[in-house]
Amino acid sequence: MPRLDFWYEFASTYSYLTIHRVETLAQAAGVELRWRPFLLGPIFTAQGWMNSPFNIFPAKGRYMWRDLERNCAARGHPFTRPAGFPQNSVKAARLALAVGDAARPDFSREVFLAEFARGQVISDESVLAGILRDLDLPADLLEQAQSDPIRERLREETETARKLGLFGAPSFVTEDGELFWGDDRLEQALDWARRP
Template sequence: MNEITCWFDFASNYSYLSVMRLARQNQVNVRWKPFLLGPIFKELGWDNSPFVLQKNKGAYVWIDMQRQCAKYGLPWRQPSAFPRRSILAARVALLGEDQPWMADFCSRAMLANFAEDQDIGSESCIGTILDAMGQDAERILAAAQSPENKARLHMRSDEAKTLRLFGAPTFFVGMDMYWGNDRLDDALAQAAIG
């Protein structure tokens, strides 16, 4: 089956669009790569999201998100905190990468952040999501925060740097990189060719 790799951060609003779109489709297989943008931004000398650091761009982004969500039929509520701490969601998603519940978990965590204005950085929020999915929240949250899994997330950051990622979402079809939700259609078309 044709495949696309999706690198995303639960704190990234444009990742929200792509995760939801990929979770809904059945044309290509998705390899999920949750990661953290923080270490990438840090290497660029930024201590926060460019949408916070660049005020005019930041103001525009919320207008753009409203339009984009309308375009894709996705719910939208501007988060009252941005960017939210996404490390817990990323750690859980690392555990779920090859599980049948991965796309469902990613969608729910993204909706919590960008449609329901919930603090996805909290154990209670992520735990509630796992509960609602019928998963063993306590066991998964413990495993997510184990030293082994924390180390895996560090390795994921190293992999992102090696691949020269600079933002999210980023897609790979084979070796070809596509950056941003605006390129998801192109990446999917490339994946469909195989």
């Protein structure tokens, strides 16, 4: 079965759009999906950006928020603009790695919903603990997520993303290394992934 790596950042608005449809479309296409959380902050910093480009360029930011509102309304997704943007996603990303491959999709969707549907702060451990509880996942995963091996794994994943040329999220990378960026490129990425 062909495989597609779905790279996402919990602070990414357009990744929020993707999480609602990526699994359904991948299953319909017969493509195995790997959920790969990473951090955009270090990648932006390496490019000389100390903030999200949506904050650095106000016109781009205004457009993004309106575009997100339109897309969420059209697709029937709840949307609440978070109080701060971008949110600190380090704890959530570490926890997404700690929960393991099987639980990662459900956990990740719930983090995005907490942030962009309910307006919660995803760096708040009580929010993350609530998600673990709602998914019947062990509470001690919060502690495991702070361990040196998980911290190192997130650093490694982020470095892998940088080496692959990722500069934004969501991004999709096929087994042959083809990179597609943005929610609007998901279908194209899936088509490429299943090419002979």
